[in-house]
Amino acid sequence: xxxxxxxxxxxxxxxxxxxxxxxxxxxxxxxxxxxxxxxxxxxxxxxxxxxxxxxxxxxxxxxxxxxxxxxxxxxxxxxxxxxxxxxxxxxxxxxxxxxxxxxxxxxxxxxxxxxxxxxxxxxxxxxxxxxxxxxxxxxxxxxxxxxxxxxxxxxxxxxxxxx
Amino acid sequence: xxxxxxxxxxxxxxxxxxxxxxxxxxxxxxxxxxxxxxxxxxxxxxxxxxxxxxxxxxxxxxxxxxxxxxxxxxxxxxxxxxxxxxxxxxxxxxxxxxxxxxxxxxxxxxxxxxxxxxxxxxxxxxxxxxxxxxxxxxxxxxxxxxxxxxxxxxxxxxxxxxx
DNA sequence: GAGAAATATTTCGCACGCTAAATAATGCCG
DNA sequence: CGGCATTATTTAGCGTGCGAAATATTTCTC
Numbered sequence: 001x002x003x004x005x006x007x008x009x010x011x012x013x014x015x016x017x018x019x020x021x022x023x024x025x026x027x028x029x030x031x032x033x034x035x036x037x038x039x040x041x042x043x044x045x046x047x048x049x050x051x052x053x054x055x056x057x058x059x060x061x062x063x064x065x066x067x068x069x070x071x072x073x074x075x076x077x078x079x080x081x082x083x084x085x086x087x088x089x090x091x092x093x094x095x096x097x098x099x100x101x102x103x104x105x106x107x108x109x110x111x112x113x114x115x116x117x118x119x120x121x122x123x124x125x126x127x128x129x130x131x132x133x134x135x136x137x138x139x140x141x142x143x144x145x146x147x148x149x150x151x152x153x154x155x156x157x158x159x160x161x162x163x
Numbered sequence: 164x165x166x167x168x169x170x171x172x173x174x175x176x177x178x179x180x181x182x183x184x185x186x187x188x189x190x191x192x193x194x195x196x197x198x199x200x201x202x203x204x205x206x207x208x209x210x211x212x213x214x215x216x217x218x219x220x221x222x223x224x225x226x227x228x229x230x231x232x233x234x235x236x237x238x239x240x241x242x243x244x245x246x247x248x249x250x251x252x253x254x255x256x257x258x259x260x261x262x263x264x265x266x267x268x269x270x271x272x273x274x275x276x277x278x279x280x281x282x283x284x285x286x287x288x289x290x291x292x293x294x295x296x297x298x299x300x301x302x303x304x305x306x307x308x309x310x311x312x313x314x315x316x317x318x319x320x321x322x323x324x325x326x
Numbered sequence: 327g328a329g330a331a332a333t334a335t336t337t338c339g340c341a342c343g344c345t346a347a348a349t350a351a352t353g354c355c356g
Numbered sequence: 357c358g359g360c361a362t363t364a365t366t367t368a369g370c371g372t373g374c375g376a377a378a379t380a381t382t383t384c385t386c
Contacts, residue, residue, distance in 0.1 A: 013297045014289045020304040025188040026231070027311055033374090042341065061364065068189070073343045075366055080341075097351045097364040125310035126177045133303050134176045140292065140300045141183040147288035148190055196344090205371060224334065236373050238336055243371075260334040260381045 028122045039114055044069075044077050046114065049086065049103065053111035057100045059092070086110065191285045202277055207232075207240050209277065212249065212266065216274035220265045222255070249273065 029043060036046035044067065051066055052058065058066070064074045078101055081087045086107035092098035103111065126134065192206060199209035207230065214229055215221065221229070227237045241264055244250045249270035255261035266274065289297065 013294075013301050014286055017289055017297065017301050017304060018285065020301070020308050021184055021187055022231075023308055024184060024304070024311065044342070059364080068185075070344060071365065072345080072367080076342070095352070099365065121311060121314045122181065123177055125307050125314060126180055128310045129303060129306065131176075133306070134180065136299060137303045137307075138176050138180050138183070140296050140303075141180060141187070143292065143296070144288050144300075145183050145186055147291045148187065148284060151284045151288060207372070222334080233374060234335060235337080235375080239372070258382070262335065
């Protein structure tokens with residue numbers, strides 16, 4: 001997890017914002033992992049179980065998209081979950097390239113036993129803000145994200161020219 | 164990277180904030196990785212090289228703390244960097260338990276060739292905000308972080324009682 | 327000053343997470 | 357119909373990332 005805060009002593013507001021975002025993100029992962037551990041799952045496995053519980057069967061690609069990971073990554077996660085008897089793979093009848101991932105009864109039972117959604121603590125913390133604050137936060141963060149997106153595009157163009 | 168946005172259709176402000184934070188974080192990692200790739204480095208390796216360039220020699224523990232990773236993780240990163248001749252390990256004379264990590268000339272040269280700090284794009288985007296917006300952002304994010312910390316403490320206490 | 331507790335690093339085993347290449351099945355176009 | 361690009365998934369190889377145990381060294385304590 002690279003974060004590279006090079007001079008931790010005198011921190012500008014900007015660096016503090018960075019720091020806080022990194023804290024919030026890593027903490028949310030840590031929480032997911034901790035919740036998962038209680039059910040003998042890993043973080044990503046808990047995420048998968050909860051998604052399948054709420055949405056139903058998904059193809060591997062759909063699942064990958066949901067959890068923002070590559071297909072090859074999810075293949076591995078599903079391999080291990082299948083080994084543990086939490087899910088099964090089922091080839092689609094319509095398109096035999098597609099594999100659906102389905103919770104087994106064991107997987108479903110386990111999902112039900114974990115009432116808290118992975119991001120719950122994080123979400124609760126955000127709900128402690130007033131509606132105004134939330135809107136303001138969203139507005140400002142949105143602006144930052146927009147600038148990052150632009151910079152990324154510019155960066156991409158520069159390197160395409162040979163950066 | 165578990166993110167579990169279960170219903171992507173109707174998103175509340177809260178979920179959008181979450182989404183944006185995740186976007187900003189993952190994007191900042193992607194950018195580090197892309198910058199690194201141009202110098203035949205990995206993301207964490209670039210981070211290490213830049214930290215050592217700016218701060219000087221660090222013990223493995225100090226380095227771990229900087230990049231917010233476990234010692235065992237950093238041991239691996241340094242192993243590979245040493246193999247590539249970018250850094251050397253040197254045992255401390257005062258405390259022979261301690262290992263200092265030092266850039267080789269090759270490593271230093273490489274660091275100098277990468278002028279952009281890993282988080283530069285991200286930092287620039289934040290600097291596009293007005294001073295007021297930055298303060299406001301910091302204030303609100305700080306509040307969120309405080310609530311998360313409290314929730315985490317409460318959570319910890321609950322599980323200690325047998326959660 | 328010897329044994330115990332503490333500290334710094336490494337080793338081990340496992341689970342992501344990525345890219346590139348391989349495999350399998352579908353659709354398209356002449 | 358036959359080949360060919362496209363799409364879905366898996367395989368292979370590598371680099372993190374973590375926790376627990378092992379190792380080496382220092383410090384503390386009696």
